[in-house]
Amino acid sequence: MTDHHNHQEIDEISGVETTGHEWDGLKELNNPAPRWWLWVFYVCVIWSVGYWIIYPAWPTFGGATKGTAGWTQFTKLEREQAEIAARQTQYLGRFHEASLEDIMNDPELYSFATAGGASAFKDNCATCHGTGGAGGKGYPNLNDDEWLWGGRIEDIYQTLLYGIRAPHDDTRISQMPAFGRDGLLTRAQVMTVADYVSGLASASSGNDHPGYTIFQEKCASCHGPEGKGNRDFGAPNLTDAIWLYGESKDVIFRTVYDGRAGVMPYWKGRLDDDTLRQLTIYVHSLGGGEAGESVNDSDFGPTIPDAGQ
Numbered sequence: 001m002t003d004h005h006n007h008q009e010i011d012e013i014s015g016v017e018t019t020g021h022e023w024d025g026l027k028e029l030n031n032p033a034p035r036w037w038l039w040v041f042y043v044c045v046i047w048s049v050g051y052w053i054i055y056p057a058w059p060t061f062g063g064a065t066k067g068t069a070g071w072t073q074f075t076k077l078e079r080e081q082a083e084i085a086a087r088q089t090q091y092l093g094r095f096h097e098a099s100l101e102d103i104m105n106d107p108e109l110y111s112f113a114t115a116g117g118a119s120a121f122k123d124n125c126a127t128c129h130g131t132g133g134a135g136g137k138g139y140p141n142l143n144d145d146e147w148l149w150g151g152r153i154e155d156i157y158q159t160l161l162y163g164i165r166a167p168h169d170d171t172r173i174s175q176m177p178a179f180g181r182d183g184l185l186t187r188a189q190v191m192t193v194a195d196y197v198s199g200l201a202s203a204s205s206g207n208d209h210p211g212y213t214i215f216q217e218k219c220a221s222c223h224g225p226e227g228k229g230n231r232d233f234g235a236p237n238l239t240d241a242i243w244l245y246g247e248s249k250d251v252i253f254r255t256v257y258d259g260r261a262g263v264m265p266y267w268k269g270r271l272d273d274d275t276l277r278q279l280t281i282y283v284h285s286l287g288g289g290e291a292g293e294s295v296n297d298s299d300f301g302p303t304i305p306d307a308g309q
Helices: 035-054 073-097 100-104 107-124 153-162 187-198 211-218 249-258 273-285
Strands: 018-023 026-029
Touching: 073 107, 073 273, 100 107, 100 153, 100 273, 107 273, 153 273, 187 211, 187 249
Parallel strands: none
Antiparallel strands: 018 026
16 A cells, blocks of 8 residues: 555546545545535534533533423423323313213223223233233133123122232132042042043033043032033133133143132222223223123124123
């Protein structure tokens, strides 16, 4: 590489003055920056000076320069929260005084409730039930129409208030016995009744199955003689394709052998009643909620599904 300092040299091909720098026969041309680029640069410099004056910019020992506008992220947050509160106020008073039936039959209050309920659901329920309420192993899917304790608006509200097997005096309690672990059935009997239960959904298990008698003696009091479940006890329907822990014979065997006792937390006293009612309506709206006898859902069409969905 050679470095020539003759800046008066003109390139023979382009006719542009060179900088005098040359690398292996390649000469650097002294082309000026495009005029448009210079103007953009100058505008950016002027804009940045104005930004430094108006907004917090320069770090200091006290935090940062305040800026003439007095803007901070905290004042911005306060202003936005005030706007949200003002919007809520026009509905919150009506919502607070309205019953669940009134809310379900008022399109404005219903929209207000589902919006607030969706936010509360993500903060408090999505950890177990998923952001869309699809649930997971051991956590019910809130989008289908299969409910352990009932899917009417009143049922969902009660579940949220007091939970299931939760440490609250008014919680609902049911107990799936550990038939094998507690010696109520032998291991062979548990395997037999598990095989029977696994065939209920496909109707492959009939009265002639060896597990039928065991089921009638030990399981029918909660799940019903045909295995269709009982919401009074939170006993699931064993004849459909919806399984909370899994439908394989191994999983069913483990359920019968060790029992199940999942816990739904109670939210009374942890969330205010308006939030609980918003959550109730949101969960009901996910797709599996059932119409109550006293709720008129004709104004909402498919928004509030019928119990037969």
